[in-house]
Amino acid sequence: MNKTNAIAIDGPAGAGKSTIAKSLAKELGFIYVDTGAMYRALAIHMLRGGIRLEEIRNATDGNMPAAEALLPSADVSLQFEDGVQQVFLNGENVTAILRTQETGDMASAVSTNEKVRARMVELQQAIARDNSVIMDGRDIGTVVLPDAKLKIYLTATVEERARRRYLELKEKEPDTEVTVEEIAKEIEERDHRDMTRTHSPLRKADDAIELDSSELSIREVTARVLELWEQKG
Ligand code: DC
Numbered sequence: 302m303n304k305t306n307a308i309a310i311d312g313p314a315g316a317g318k319s320t321i322a323k324s325l326a327k328e329l330g331f332i333y334v335d336t337g338a339m340y341r342a343l344a345i346h347m348l349r350g351g352i353r354l355e356e357i358r359n360a361t362d363g364n365m366p367a368a369e370a371l372l373p374s375a376d377v378s379l380q381f382e383d384g385v386q387q388v389f390l391n392g393e394n395v396t397a398i399l400r401t402q403e404t405g406d407m408a409s410a411v412s413t414n415e416k417v418r419a420r421m422v423e424l425q426q427a428i429a430r431d432n433s434v435i436m437d438g439r440d441i442g443t444v445v446l447p448d449a450k451l452k453i454y455l456t457a458t459v460e461e462r463a464r465r466r467y468l469e470l471k472e473k474e475p476d477t478e479v480t481v482e483e484i485a486k487e488i489e490e491r492d493h494r495d496m497t498r499t500h501s502p503l504r505k506a507d508d509a510i511e512l513d514s515s516e517l518s519i520r521e522v523t524a525r526v527l528e529l530w531e532q533k534g
Pocket residue numbers: 314315336337338340341405408409412437438439440441491495
């Protein structure tokens with residue numbers, strides 16, 4: 302079977318997927334596709350359409366008729382400017398407003414819906430057909446690119462992921478009063494939803510290589526993945 306010239310990186314929230322994927326993409330001259338950003342753009346569409354997180358946060362079976370009804374009016378597309386992904390929602394560049402806690406939680410909830418997933422997967426596979434990609438997400442190795450030449454499952458302890466998120470947030474918003482414990486609780490809730498949903502739950506593909514980044518630097522993880530890539534020849 303012909304393998305796709307792609308690297309798939311899956312794993313829970315905050316394991317360092319995007320940081321690693323970005324530096325690998327630069328090194329290899331691949332396009333980095335952040336699929337979480339696509340679900341986040343849809344989440345913004347749903348929030349603007351009046352869907353509240355509380356209404357759908359427990360629907361791990363993806364049953365959310367009101368949100369589904371908004372799907373036909375959402376056009377999510379990607380463009381790459383100097384290799385950097387820009388996400389468009391109905392023609393508006395929403396890239397700068399995607400990375401909030403609310404959007405992440407809403408994306409996790411919305412992504413349990415089967416129709417939402419089908420739309421996103423189709424778009425992601427089309428991009429991978431035309432480009433050499435490093436794609437990160439939750440279902441890349443299992444569903445989107447099952448033939449990817451290299452699959453990585455990147456993890457880290459909840460404590461370490463919460464600590465990293467906290468430092469990131471403190472840098473952006475020095476006055477924030479959120480605690481590491483609160484962030485850890487949110488991470489655990491999101492992991493649980495992403496791993497237990499009915500459609501394409503987060504799981505390690507059988508042929509993925511698991512890397513725990515808890516005690517490794519970005520450079521160390523990147524070097525390890527590059528080594529694995531080179532071994533794939
Ligand atoms: O990676 P992220 O935090 O930006 O992703 C936001 C949410 O989107 C995540 O909690 C679950 C969902 N998601 C998904 O279901 N499948 C993907 N391939 C990427 C993200």
